[in-house]
Amino acid sequence: MDVTVHRRTLAQLVAGLRAKEFSSVELTRLFLERIEASQPKLNAFITITREQALSAAEAADRDLAAARGGALTGVPIAHKDLFCTQGVRTSCGSRMLDNFVSPYDATVVAKLKAAGAVMLGKANMDEFAMGSSNETSYYGPVRNPWNTDLVPGGSSGGSAAAVAARLTPLATATDTGGSIRQPAALCGVTGLKPTYGRVSRYGMVAFASSLDQGGTVTATAEDAALVMREMAGFDPNDSTSVDRPVPDYVASLGTPLAGLKIGLLKEFFDKGLDPENERRIREALAVYEKLGAQLREVSLPNLPLSVPAYYVVAPAECSSNLARFDGVRFGHRCENPRDLMDLYKRSRGEGFGAEVKRRIMTGTYVLSAGYYDAYYLKAQKVRQLITADFTRAFNEVDVLMGPTTPTAAFEIGAKTSDPITMYLNDIYTIGANLAGLPAMSVPCGFVRGMPVGLQIVGPHFSEAKVLNVAHLYQRETDWHTRVPERYA
Amino acid sequence: MALTREQIENIAHLARLQLQAAEVPVYQTTLSAILDFVGELDRADTASVTPMAHPLPGLSQRLRPDAITETDHHELYQENAPQVAASLYVVPKVIE
Numbered sequence: 081m082d083v084t085v086h087r088r089t090l091a092q093l094v095a096g097l098r099a100k101e102f103s104s105v106e107l108t109r110l111f112l113e114r115i116e117a118s119q120p121k122l123n124a125f126i127t128i129t130r131e132q133a134l135s136a137a138e139a140a141d142r143d144l145a146a147a148r149g150g151a152l153t154g155v156p157i158a159h160k161d162l163f164c165t166q167g168v169r170t171s172c173g174s175r176m177l178d179n180f181v182s183p184y185d186a187t188v189v190a191k192l193k194a195a196g197a198v199m200l201g202k203a204n205m206d207e208f209a210m211g212s213s214n215e216t217s218y219y220g221p222v223r224n225p226w227n228t229d230l231v232p233g234g235s236s237g238g239s240a241a242a243v244a245a246r247l248t249p250l251a252t253a254t255d256t257g258g259s260i261r262q263p264a265a266l267c268g269v270t271g272l273k274p275t276y277g278r279v280s281r282y283g284m285v286a287f288a289s290s291l292d293q294g295g296t297v298t299a300t301a302e303d304a305a306l307v308m309r310e311m312a313g314f315d316p317n318d319s320t321s322v323d324r325p326v327p328d329y330v331a332s333l334g335t336p337l338a339g340l341k342i343g344l345l346k347e348f349f350d351k352g353l354d355p356e357n358e359r360r361i362r363e364a365l366a367v368y369e370k371l372g373a374q375l376r377e378v379s380l381p382n383l384p385l386s387v388p389a390y391y392v393v394a395p396a397e398c399s400s401n402l403a404r405f406d407g408v409r410f411g412h413r414c415e416n417p418r419d420l421m422d423l424y425k426r427s428r429g430e431g432f433g434a435e436v437k438r439r440i441m442t443g444t445y446v447l448s449a450g451y452y453d454a455y456y457l458k459a460q461k462v463r464q465l466i467t468a469d470f471t472r473a474f475n476e477v478d479v480l481m482g483p484t485t486p487t488a489a490f491e492i493g494a495k496t497s498d499p500i501t502m503y504l505n506d507i508y509t510i511g512a513n514l515a516g517l518p519a520m521s522v523p524c525g526f527v528r529g530m531p532v533g534l535q536i537v538g539p540h541f542s543e544a545k546v547l548n549v550a551h552l553y554q555r556e557t558d559w560h561t562r563v564p565e566r567y568a
Numbered sequence: 569m570a571l572t573r574e575q576i577e578n579i580a581h582l583a584r585l586q587l588q589a590a591e592v593p594v595y596q597t598t599l600s601a602i603l604d605f606v607g608e609l610d611r612a613d614t615a616s617v618t619p620m621a622h623p624l625p626g627l628s629q630r631l632r633p634d635a636i637t638e639t640d641h642h643e644l645y646q647e648n649a650p651q652v653a654a655s656l657y658v659v660p661k662v663i664e
Contacts, residue, residue, distance in 0.1 A: 183644045276623040290623055319630050388606040399583060406584075408657050413650035419660050421584075429586030434594075437585055441576070441595060442602055444583040455606065460619035462612050467620065499598050500605050516623030540624060 081106055086114060087563060090155060090249040090303035097144055097154040104144065104154030108137035108198050111156045115200060115247045118567070121228055124242040126161045126219050127169050128201040136198040143196065151310055153196025158251040160239050161202035162209055163189050163294070164283040168199075172285045173207040173217040173235075176411045176431030186283025187315045188252055188294050195310040203251050204238030207433045208402065209259055209287045211235050212505040213495065216435040221492055224267060225564045226530055230489040233263030233505075239297045240267035244531075245567040250298050250307055254284060256291045257390050258484075258509025261521035264297055265484035265533025268523045270550065270560060272296050272304045275541050276516030277322035279308075280315035288397035289320070291390075291513045300560055301522065301550035305329035308543060324541065332544045333551045338372030340549065341477040345537075347383040348482030348508050357532050360525035361483050364534045367556050368481075368549075378477060380469035385462050386510040387503060392446050392459035393514070398436075399443025405431060438499065467515040470537075479549055480537040483508055484521040488530035508535060518543045522550045523559035531559070569603045571596050 081102045088096065096102055112130055119125060133156065143149035164170045164182035166189075171177045185193065193199070206216040214222040214237025222237040224230040225245040232241040239251035240263035253260040255273035264271025272295045279294040286292060296304045296311070309330060314323040344365070349358060365375055407413040407427025414430055417423035432440065446455035473480060485505060495502045512519035517540060521533035534553070538546040554560050571579075576595050580587045587595070622628055642655055651658040 180648055183641065183647070277627075316632065319632070322624065322627070382612065385609060385612055388608045391602060392606050392609070403584075407650065408659055409645075410648035410650075417660050420662050422586075423660055424584040425581075425586035428584055429588075432585070434591070437583075437587075437591075438595065438598060438602075440583050440585065441579045442599060445579050445599065445603070446606075448579070448582060455609075457619050458609050458612075458614060459606070460621075461614035461617040462609050463620045464617050465612060465614065467623075467625070471625075498601075500601055503605075514623075 081110070086110060086246045087568070089300050090298060091306055093155050093249055094152065104137040104140040104198060105134060107154065108133050108156045108200065111200055111248055118245055118247055122223050122225055122241050122245060123220050124204055124222050124238040124245070124247060125158070125201045126171055126173065126204050126238070129168055129199055132168070133198055133200050140196055140198055150195035151306065152192065155197050156200045156248055157192060157197045158200050158203045158239065158242055158248040159189060160205055160236055160251065160253050162205060162254055162285045163252055164285070165189050165199065165202065168202065170202070170285070171218070173205045173219060174431065174433065174436070175218045176405050178218065178412065180410055184283065187280035187317060188311055189283065191311055200248055203236070203242055206235035206237065208285065208436050209235040209254055209256055210398070210435050210439050212258070212262060212502055214238065214263070215492065215496055216433055218433060223492070224489050225567055226268065227489070229491055230530065231266070231492055233266035233489065235259040236297060237263045240264050240269055240271070243267070243269045243297045243299060244564065246563055250296060250303065252294060253297045254292055254294050255513065256288050257394060257513050258506035260295045260297060261484050261509050261519060261533065261535060262506060264521040266489040266531065268531030268559065268562060270298050270301055270304055270523065271521045272308065272547070273512065273519050274308065274312065274543055275518045277320050278312050278518070278541065278543065280318045280321050282315055282317040286401040288394040289401060290397060291394060300554055301520070301547050302330070302333060305333055305547045305551070327544045329544050329547050333548050335548050336372065337368065337549065337552050340373040340479070342368055342373050342375050343378035343473055343477035343480045344375060345383070345480050345482040346377050346379045352486045352504070352507065353483055354487045354527060356527040357483055357487060360527060360532050361534055364524040364553065365481065367553055371552055371556065376477065378473045378480065380466070380473060380511070382462065382465040382469050383511050386466060386514055387507055389459045389462045389466065389514060390510045391442070391503060392455045393463065395439040395443035396447050396456050397443070399440045399447065402436070402440055463514045466511060470511070470515045470517060474539045479546060482535050484533035484535040488527040488532050512537050516540060518546050520546050520550050522553060523562070525559055569600055569607070571600045571603070
């Protein structure tokens with residue numbers, strides 16, 4: 081096998097498998113070896129499913145030999161450890177679920193399995209997806225493959241680090257406030273958060289149900305399109321899933337951008353943005369101008385209230401969703417409970433980490449008697465204002481662009497003592513979650529040796545457009561092909 | 569806003585979380601800071617705004633037909649339970 085096979089895109093691996101250039105078993109072994117070798121340095125995985133992967137790869141090879149199978153037959157992939165996988169531990173990065181073996185597959189997992197993908201393992205993540213640095217995981221922090229002293233971002237830090245180090249061509253991920261786009265930016269890979277309701281949330285461990293959305297981390301926008309075609313669609317098991325046809329995201333790639341109206345999010349070019357990061361974004365915008373797009377500045381005056389609105393709505397929904405962990409039906413139970421109250425309190429106190437407890441308590445407080453109007457209701461009103469700002473902007477422009485993050489990756493431990501500083505990492509990504517919009521981060525260069533991302537936000541259900549806009553940029557640039565030297 | 573030790577203990581009780589003594593002052597500081605931070609929302613004039621009920625405009629929660637679709641999987645599901653007897657979840661005695 082060609083020694084640079086791991087650097088191929090998912091689309092190229094699909095083609096190579098069909099052309100019998102290599103088998104699924106060979107490919108699966110290669111990526112399993114890369115994962116195992118990287119673990120001491122990166123810690124990108126919580127569980128490696130070597131045996132299941134090899135047996136799925138053998139089955140895939142039989143399908144390939146008989147010219148059967150789906151769009152992804154034989155391609156190795158990883159799932160964020162928040163997607164339920166039947167018969168495989170689904171920990172959500174928490175001690176609470178350290179012993180939880182899911183009795184069923186999440187719809188995303190089932191769909192990718194049906195498309196023929198081979199699961200390599202479960203990617204590390206911030207505990208219950210609450211974090212922006214992958215430091216809250218019960219299984220230890222993930223390290224950034226570009227510099228292991230730095231964070232990979234979060235909460236899908238394992239997914240982003242794994243694709244950046246080419247341990248897998250695809251990792252599924254979820255985005256509640258930026259958890260796909262922020263780590264994708266900090267690791268130099270492509271992240272897509274679809275429209276709320278586009279991808280089924282069934283079997284995703286819930287954090288904030290009005291914000292959570294599953295998506296992809298890949299090397300390229302083309303790969304994301306290929307996977308989204310399989311992953312998206314209506315699911316009767318998810319009451320927030322939207323019944324709308326899934327367009328052919330691959331077929332629309334390559335549509336010329338001439339006349340595309342790009343809105344620059346004025347509020348994102350604020351004093352918190354690293355000037356070097358801003359330069360990379362301006363350079364990316366110049367590429368779009370060369371492709372025939374028109375740039376204009378747009379203002380979303382309520383957008384600066386995104387982070388405060390999010391830190392009411394998300395903790396409130398989290399406190400409600402995580403009430404299910406009671407030490408009775410599944411998950412961690414304390415030793416020798418005195419009575420039922422003791423069982424609840426100690427099981428939860430021991431099973432949840434510090435940040436999860438902080439968010440549960442914040443949510444409990446803002447929903448408690450006498451405070452509901454001042455916090456939760458107020459935040460849902462502000463959310464409406466932010467959504468209206470986006471709607472107005474999309475009357476004038478086709479897509480919005482800006483940086484994904486204010487800075488490149490920071491040092492492990494640098495922001496753990498001050499939650500507000502950590503929360504502000506998601507200052508540019510949260511708006512799309514509050515409004516339910518599709519958004520991507522694509523690699524657009526380096527700041528002092530570390531990757532940064534360009535964010536593209538589109539109207540509801542405009543994934544095809546957003547993917548095409550990202551794809552045409554990647555045809556003009558090679559940032560998305562860069563791999564850290566150690567993993568090249 | 570500065571939350572007191574008693575307020576933190578009360579919130580933790582409502583949330584059914586046992587805190588270690590050393591955790592309480594940390595949550596006092598950080599929760600107070602978070603509440604100050606989200607207090608910024610007061611700057612927005614929302615007098616005539618309807619609160620958002622669904623992230624997608626014009627949509628509301630879909631209801632399914634009231635039909636039985638699930639079959640019995642209790643044995644499978646209870647494999648994850650800490651303690652089960654006679655297909656029942658076991659907890660400490662609630663009624664004396």
